[in-house]
Amino acid sequence: MSEFDNTIPTAFDPFAEANAEDSGAGTKDYVHVRVQQRNGRKSLTTVQGLKKEYSYNKILKDLKKEFCCNGTVVQDPELGQVIQLQGDQRKNVSTFLVQNLSFMSEFDNAIPTAFDPFAEANAEDSGAGTKDYVHVRVQQRNGRKSLTTVQGLKKEYSYNKILKDLKKEFCCNGTVVQDPELGQVIQLQGDQRKNVSTFLVQAGIVKKENIKIHGF
Known part of the structure; x- marks a missing residue:
């Protein structure tokens, strides 16, 4: 056998x-x-x-x-x-x-349908001006592992370039995924919400008042 x-x-x-x-x-x-x-x-x-x-x-x-x-x-x-x-x-x-089950791989090629980490923002920001916000969220995975997502950056920015800088700055792995409704989304290993938010503001990519940080 x-x-x-x-x-x-x-x-x-x-x-x-x-x-x-x-x-x-x-x-x-x-x-x-x-x-x-x-x-x-x-x-x-x-x-x-x-x-x-x-x-x-x-x-x-x-x-x-x-x-x-x-x-x-x-x-x-x-x-x-x-x-x-x-x-x-x-x-x-x-x-x-x-x-x-909603997030099968370390980084899938699409935002999973079984779990919608963007539902909170969709409910809160369904009115005008939603596109002006950048949403930084964390999803708890198995054990102590977690995953940070960044959604809402302007299309003219190079997501891959920003990802490269984030990975280098915070010594973590990550990827850019394509969501059919939300467009490109950055994913990073670990809870990087504070790091990412500070980085985006200091780099002049997003204004502080335009960042929304979400919990688990």
Whole structure:
């Protein structure tokens, strides 16, 4: 038996319980995290039921990195894609998905739809002059990790140049993502709200009164 087979093991059906319990309406709304005991003390955790629009391979990559384990994505003829991980990772995976399902990677290529970090500003600033504000927010991720977003800078600025300066100034990683409604958004590792706000004002990019800092 290889490290991870290319199919769900036939000797044990880890999905039988869910099929029996959730055969009625609404089954597709559940994500099932299970553990399968293998030989000796070895076990295998499976994750089934994630929405199709998510990149399973990207989620797997993040899970492997976060919990230092091996894993793979297998294709079940009835259940579709299923994530498999070494060991009993049920608690870890469940916590990770709750905290990160809306923000799957360190920096995704689009603002996630499951979590809208801009909703607060959209509600507050729906009137005239909304575009004059730059919104600096932080999103708590798993554990102590957090992510800072900067949205609302004028289009004539080079976002990549500003990102480069921010990364160099505060010794952190970051990226520029494209949101279909909000345009370009800068993302930075960690809670950089105060640093970013001070930087933007001192660099003459934004006036102090035009910056709105948001909490968790």
